[in-house]
Amino acid sequence: MHAFGQILKTEAKLHLRDIPTxxxxxxxxxxxxxxxxxxxxxxxxxxxxxxxxFVTYFTPSLLVxxxxxVAVNALxxxxxxxxxxxxxxxxxxxxxxxxxxxxxxxxxxxxxxxASAVLLAVxxxxxxxxxxxxxxLGFAAxxxxxxxxxxxxxxxxxxxxxxxxxxxxxxxxxxxxxxxFGGVYLPRFLLPDxxxxxxxxxxxxxxxxxxxxxxxxxxxxxxxxxxxxxVAAGAAAAKLFRWE
Amino acid sequence: MPVIEVxxxxxxxxxxxxxxxxxxDVEAGEIFGVLGPNGAGKTTTVECVAGLRVPDGGGVSVLGxxxxxxxxxxxxxxxxxxxxxxLPDRLRVAEALQLYASFYRDPADxxxxxxxxxLDSKRNTPYDKLSGGQKQxxxxxxxxxxxxxxxxxxxxxxxxxPQARRDTWDLIERIRDxxxxxxxxxxxxxxxxxxxxxxxxxDKGRVVALDTPAGLVSAVVPEQRIRFRPSVPLDxxxxxxxxxxxxxxxxxxxxxVTGTDDMLHAVTSVLARHQIIAADLRLExxxxxxxxxxxxxxxxxx
Numbered sequence: 001m002h003a004f005g006q007i008l009k010t011e012a013k014l015h016l017r018d019i020p021t022x023x024x025x026x027x028x029x030x031x032x033x034x035x036x037x038x039x040x041x042x043x044x045x046x047x048x049x050x051x052x053x054f055v056t057y058f059t060p061s062l063l064v065x066x067x068x069x070v071a072v073n074a075l076x077x078x079x080x081x082x083x084x085x086x087x088x089x090x091x092x093x094x095x096x097x098x099x100x101x102x103x104x105x106x107x108x109x110x111x112x113x114x115a116s117a118v119l120l121a122v123x124x125x126x127x128x129x130x131x132x133x134x135x136x137l138g139f140a141a142x143x144x145x146x147x148x149x150x151x152x153x154x155x156x157x158x159x160x161x162x163x164x165x166x167x168x169x170x171x172x173x174x175x176x177x178x179x180x181f182g183g184v185y186l187p188r189f190l191l192p193d194x195x196x197x198x199x200x201x202x203x204x205x206x207x208x209x210x211x212x213x214x215x216x217x218x219x220x221x222x223x224x225x226x227x228x229x230x231v232a233a234g235a236a237a238a239k240l241f242r243w244e
Numbered sequence: 245m246p247v248i249e250v251x252x253x254x255x256x257x258x259x260x261x262x263x264x265x266x267x268x269d270v271e272a273g274e275i276f277g278v279l280g281p282n283g284a285g286k287t288t289t290v291e292c293v294a295g296l297r298v299p300d301g302g303g304v305s306v307l308g309x310x311x312x313x314x315x316x317x318x319x320x321x322x323x324x325x326x327x328x329x330x331l332p333d334r335l336r337v338a339e340a341l342q343l344y345a346s347f348y349r350d351p352a353d354x355x356x357x358x359x360x361x362x363l364d365s366k367r368n369t370p371y372d373k374l375s376g377g378q379k380q381x382x383x384x385x386x387x388x389x390x391x392x393x394x395x396x397x398x399x400x401x402x403x404x405x406p407q408a409r410r411d412t413w414d415l416i417e418r419i420r421d422x423x424x425x426x427x428x429x430x431x432x433x434x435x436x437x438x439x440x441x442x443x444x445x446x447d448k449g450r451v452v453a454l455d456t457p458a459g460l461v462s463a464v465v466p467e468q469r470i471r472f473r474p475s476v477p478l479d480x481x482x483x484x485x486x487x488x489x490x491x492x493x494x495x496x497x498x499x500x501v502t503g504t505d506d507m508l509h510a511v512t513s514v515l516a517r518h519q520i521i522a523a524d525l526r527l528e529x530x531x532x533x534x535x536x537x538x539x540x541x542x543x544x545x546x
Contacts, residue, residue: 006346010339017334086329093294093324094390095316096347 003096008104015108025069026116029062030123037128048189050214056130057187059120060209063143064182066116067204070109071150072175073168076158078105080167083158089244098243106151113147134215138208142218145226146204150178152233153203159240182206201225247272247307247394247425248293254301255288262288264449265302275416275426277440279433281540285449286429287327287398293427294324294396307393320349323387327398327429330379333372337363337382340371341389348390361385361415377408384415388424395419398429413439433532447540457532462505464538465530470501470511472522482518486510498524505529 015022033055036042042054049057079102082088088098124130133139157174161167179185181199183206188196200207200219205226208218246269255263263285270276278286291297292304295311295318304311309318331340341354358367361381366374374382380400387395397416401409409432416439420426430436436443437457445453445460453460467490478499480492488507493500501511508527515522 003347006343010335010343013339014332014334082332085331086326087331089296090324090326090329090331090386092296093319093322093326094344094347095319095349 004100004103007096007100008107011101011104011108015112021074022112025066025074025112026119028069029065029116030120032065033059033062033120033124034127043128052214053128053130054187055128056124057189058183059124059130060213061183061188061206063117063120063209064179064184064204064206066113066120067147067150068175068178068182070112070116071147071154072157072178073154073171074112075105075109075151075154076161076167076171077164079155079158080161081164083242083244084163086244092243109151109154110147113143117143133213135212135217138216138218139212141223142205142208142212142226145223145230146209148230149203149205149226149233152230152237155237155241156233159237159242178202178204203229245272246270248276248427249305250289250293250302251304252302253289253292253299253304255285255292255297256300261449263292263299266444266446266449266451267302268444268451268454270425270427272425273420273423274441275420275428275439277436277443278427278429278446279431279436279440279443279536280446281431281542284446286431286446289446290396290398290427290429294322295319296324320390321393323390323392323395323424325383325387325395325397325400327402329383331371331382333370335371336368337371337374338367340382341385344386344389350391352389352391354389357385357389360418362411375408377404377411380404380408380412381415384412384419388419392424394425394427396427396429400428400430401432401435409435433536437532445536445539452539453535461530461532461535464535466504467502468505468507468530469528470503470508470525471495471498471528472525473497474499474515475521475523478520482514483511486514 036058037055045051045053082101088101091098091101121132125132153174154171157167157170161170181195181202182204183191183196183199188199188206191199200222203226205222208222208226211218248270250269251267253263253266254261266285266289268276278289280286288297292299293306293311295306295315298312306318307321311318335343338354338358341358345351345354358364361384363378363381363385366378371379371382384397384400387397400416401412404412413435416426416428428435428439440457442454442456443460444451453464455463483489483492483499483501486503486507488510489501489503491502493502501507503511512522
């Protein structure tokens with residue numbers, strides 16, 4: 001336990017020293033929100049979005065940016081780098097388990113995602129009057145399960161990529177698919193129904209996040225799919241992961 | 245009683261045999277070297293000793309324990325410095341030692357270790373700002389921070405400049421003086437000759453010799469050479485009549501005498517009796533390098 005605490009503390013320090021990545025993962029969605037919010041028409045209620053403003057409608061999709069950045073980009077890159085540089089292997093020669101390092105990375109990824117979500121929700125509320133998530137329990141469930149599913153996909157990327165470079169190369173298409181189906185590139189109302197539907201079932205499950213934010217309980221099927229993806233991708237990652 | 249016993253170790257990667265048949269014992273308190281060219285199976289051998297790899301055949305026992313089955317107990321007592329193993333760029337020297345100290349039940353004092361390894365002025369320096377020698381010393385410090393009984397050091401001085409290499413050798417001797425048994429992997433002759441109490445020469449996955457450095461040299465290349473320029477013409481028979489001398493040849497104005505390692509006194513006595521002065525006299529002893537060439541048929545590439 002002492003060792004895990006020390007690993008967590010050390011890894012937290014290392015993350016805090018990497019300012020560009022920190023800003024990119026925690027603050028980027030909020031920055032995009034602020035930039036969009038500076039355009040007056042995007043702040044006006046619009047019948048296309050149930051009389052919400054575009055900014056409000058788009059906020060849950062921005063959350064997908066953080067989730068994808070942390071889970072599919074940052075996490076696999078760190079782990080692949082640690083493996084490539086022999087850091088995991090060196091750890092394997094000590095009484096500490098490399099699993100402790102993996103656990104610390106997951107904890108820090110979660111903290112980063114939560115910090116980013118809170119920052120986004122608060123700025124959206126204060127600056128643009130976007131209501132806070134209206135179904136808090138449902139939102140928490142959707143966020144936790146969606147994050148778990150994405151982190152598992154990130155671990156799978158880290159497991160199959162032999163080097164940090166290949167992890168990044170592999171992460172790019174996964175990242176883009178997540179952003180596309182999450183309605184980040186094209187707002188989801190512009191997507192054909194079929195593609196928008198697919199987005200409900202690809203991690204992190206933007207439909208569930210959107211429903212919970214606007215006050216509807218997320219569909220159990222949407223949440224269930226995220227749980228299944230988390231378990232399946234997590235199990236595959238555990239099976240394929242190599243310490244060296 | 246040996247602290248490390250390796251018996252008929254065998255390890256394959258697919259079709260490639262990395263270690264064919266390696267056996268050796270390491271006694272408590274000694275610096276034991278594993279010497280051989282790149283690809284000889286040195287690293288695989290010590291990785292099996294460290295419990296990082298599972299042997300395909302033969303046995304490994306460390307402190308009477310099995311490196312795989314008793315891994316948890318052994319990791320408390322065996323410090324390992326791996327080849328090409330780095331740390332995160334932004335991790336600082338003192339933080340790295342504190343982190344690794346937290347893994348062990350009875351760790352050394354990180355501050356004292358930093359001091360002993362001459363890293364005191366670098367304690368707050370991030371890893372990527374350290375020189376090669378400093379990184380290597382930090383790596384050794386991490387292997388020692390758990391107060392191990394055995395330290396396994398793989399290619400410790402590869403990539404270091406000559407001064408940093410000598411400093412590291414001093415360091416290893418100090419560690420041994422603290423009672424730590426050291427298993428050292430190297431492909432530098434000079435390093436093996438200077439540091440090791442005994443060494444195993446490994447080639448193509450087999451032990452081809454196992455002895456002290458001096459023992460190895462005299463067993464493999466028993467002869468010495470004396471070169472000198474005689475002050476007056478010299479009759480070869482004066483020297484070839486000596487039982488210690490096996491051959492006398494000429495190289496320009498120089499006489500080259502080959503013989504057993506106790507021939508120097510006999511040769512100089514004969515010269516003195518005949519009032520011949522030996523100018524530019526040089527005694528050439530075989531080195532570990534020569535022994536290695538004899539053993540493996542090639543020179544170690546640096």
